[in-house]
Amino acid sequence: MRGVAGNLSGAPERTPSGGVWQAARRGWRSRWGMAMLGYLFILPAMALYLTFSAYPLVRGVMIAFSDYRFLIPNHQPFNGINNFVEMWNDRVFWESFRRSLHYTVIYTPLNVGLGLLIALLISKIRHPLESAVYRVIAYLPVVLPIAVALLLWKQLLHPQFGYINYFLREYMGIARPPAWLADPYWVVPTMAVAAVWKHVGQNILLFLIGLYNINTEYYEAAAIDGAGQWRQFTDITLPLLRPTFTIVLVLTAGVLGTAEESLILFGVTQAGPENAGMLVGRYAYEIAFFVGERRWGYAAAINLAMGLVSMMLAAIVFRLARGERME
Amino acid sequence: MTTRADALPRPGSRNLLVKLWERRRGIFLRVVLWSFLALFLLPFIWALSASLKTRQELYVALPSLITWEPTLANYTYVLRRMPAFITQFTNSSIVTTGAVVLQVAVTSLAGYAFARLRFPGRDLIFYSLILLNFVPRAGGLMVQYELMSFLGLRNNLLGLILAFAASVPIPIFIMRQTFLNLPSAFEDAALIDGCNRFQAFLLVMLPMATGGMLVVGLFEFIRVWGEYLFTLTMIDYTNLYTLGIGIAMNFMGMALEDGEFTSYGAEAAAHLLTSAPVLLVFILFQRMFIRGMMEGLKL
Missing domain, CATH: 1.20.5 (Single alpha-helices involved in coiled-coils or other helix-helix interfaces)
Structure with missing residues (x-):
């Protein structure tokens, strides 16, 4: 991507009148004043950021290495890597981790693949108003409140009364469609697909911006040289979309599964049938807020480990996407 | 022939x-x-x-997408007979307005400073802001919970406003970009005519940066209006619920599990009423969203 170039200098220095000393003093004063002014301007934003974002970051890493139990007063002794050792031996953790991987393996390819496919289709529409309508429709789910989106899908996916199964029974001739969110086998795929529905609009728009930025002359030249649609796609579109791919992949890379989705779909008492919707995020959230003494230290350790794994994945993806040759 | x-x-x-x-x-x-x-x-x-x-x-047990006798009864039910919905709508409006106004204000100031003023450590601070954005948050909601309790901001709409407005790095980036793209000649003219820096910012530069402010405000509006997990963790009392979490609670246990689907219609109406503001704002300003994303892509 383009670097943050541009005018890094402030306003040009005003030419001071008067003697050299006076000029020097004024220069010093204005520079000092300018510095103070600068700090004053960023103060409100920085105060908010330091309090609500930077401090929790540091504190979070600290409690990940302690046996912090929230409901026991003043109980947060440092315990080294004990939390991580416990995590390594925690069967429930590994189960939820496996579910998160399952979720990711469905979510990420669908999110990127469908995003690209639909963006390609929309980019073929020449009429500006028509393509604007399609863009709006594709992005609608992204702006929808997450609870509304998931609860509407929950209604649609209801095994008996939902429209999806009605459609499958009546029009597709499937006598016994899956019970979706009521069947442990289908819970994770269903959650992943619902999340794709919610978020794919973001990728569609990112890919569209990438596609619109490709100079049409390349295609014209290729067409004159006799390149077909597929050749044009593999030899022009894909290479020139590389920066967009980098961004999309870095944004979606990671082991996914926040607490949010299963909390909305299944409520707080249970993570779906047989806890089949218990992804890592939900597991950490339950430890932190629902279970026993509320073991914040352990929950923070899980969050930290998952965050680092995701960050490493993003870094690998970034290296792969950047490292390969353009040809 | x-x-x-x-x-x-x-x-x-x-x-x-x-x-x-x-x-x-x-x-x-x-x-x-x-x-x-x-x-x-x-x-x-x-x-x-x-x-x-x-x-x-x-x-009727068979669901269908077409209705033969459309009625607005479900909407009047939600608006007249569900006081919780009105309360939540009000709370959401307060939180969203507060967060949007506060965030646009502080990030405009900061974006201007990072683009136009010179002070020691300016670029260091700016790039740390952007980089820290990618570091995983181990503390998650726990540290936020602790912090908000300590500040007396749990179960407090002001707490939500402050916390939501505090996600400043990307908005600051967008505002900085906006100010960098403005010609400095106007500002210089204002300074020569005797404005001080703040006046030059407020009276000359800010009116030209409305595009960037709109982008920042829109994304914040969409994000805050439907926010779920943070609000759920910080708010215990139903009279402080926002729509983001309220919508999941109002009909809980009432709708499908019991095979009782009379509340279906009211629930659907509530969903649409909840989404109406974000959908409307998005459709009205859809060009701005694309612009905002193109700005973000320069990162």
Whole structure:
């Protein structure tokens, strides 16, 4: 991507009148004043950021290495890597981790693949108003409140009364469609697909911006040289979309599964049938807020480990996407 | 009888064929596209039809997307008979307005400073802001919970406003970019005419940066209006619920689990009323969203 170039200098220095000393003093004063002014301007934003974002970051890493139990007063002794050792031996953790991987393996390819496919289709529409309508429709789910989106899908996916199964029974001739969110086998795929529905609009728009930025002359030249649609796609579109791919992949890379989705779909008492919707995020959230003494230290350790794994994945993806040759 | 088509010169007829082929491809393209878009729209259509149905129609075991006797009864039920909904709507409005105004204000100031003023450590601070954004948050909601309790901001709408407004790095980036793209000549003129820096910022530069402010404000509006997990963790009292979490609670246990689907219609109406502000704002300003993302891509 383009670097943050541009005018890094402030306003040009005003030419001071008067003697050299006076000029020097004024220069010093204005520079000092300018510095103070600068700090004053960023103060409100920085105060908010330091309090609500930077401090929790540091504190979070600290409690990940302690046996912090929230409901026991003043109980947060440092315990080294004990939390991580416990995590390594925690069967429930590994189960939820496996579910998160399952979720990711469905979510990420669908999110990127469908995003690209639909963006390609929309980019073929020449009429500006028509393509604007399609863009709006594709992005609608992204702006929808997450609870509304998931609860509407929950209604649609209801095994008996939902429209999806009605459609499958009546029009597709499937006598016994899956019970979706009521069947442990289908819970994770269903959650992943619902999340794709919610978020794919973001990728569609990112890919569209990438596609619109490709100079049409390349295609014209290729067409004159006799390149077909597929050749044009593999030899022009894909290479020139590389920066967009980098961004999309870095944004979606990671082991996914926040607490949010299963909390909305299944409520707080249970993570779906047989806890089949218990992804890592939900597991950490339950430890932190629902279970026993509320073991914040352990929950923070899980969050930290998952965050680092995701960050490493993003870094690998970034290296792969950047490292390969353009040809 | 000779037709006119026979009289047409050859190249012309070939053009006609090409045109036909092109048109067929266009139709094929639209069929594929619309089958995807139908999936995007399905929950919206479903909600709309369910919200317009009468109780009798909802009792029919076979769901259908078409309703023959549309009624607004579900909407009047939600708006008149569900005081919780009105409370939540008000709370959401307060939190969203507060967060948007505060965030736009502080990030405009900061963005201006990072773009135009010179002070020691400026670029270091700016790039740390951006980089820290990618570091995982181990503390998650726990540290936030602790912090908000300590500040007395749990179960407090002001707490939500401050915390939501505090996600400043990307907005600062957008505002900085906006100010960098403005010509400095106006500002210099204002300074020479005797404005001080703050006046130059407020009276000359800020009015020209409304585009960037709008982008920042829109994304914040969308994000805050439907926020779920943070609000759920910070708010215990139902009278402080926002729509983001309230919508999941109002009909909980009441709707489908019991096979009781009379509340279906009211629930659908509540969903649509909850989404209406974000959908409206998005459709009105959809160009701005694309612009905002293009700005963000420069990162």
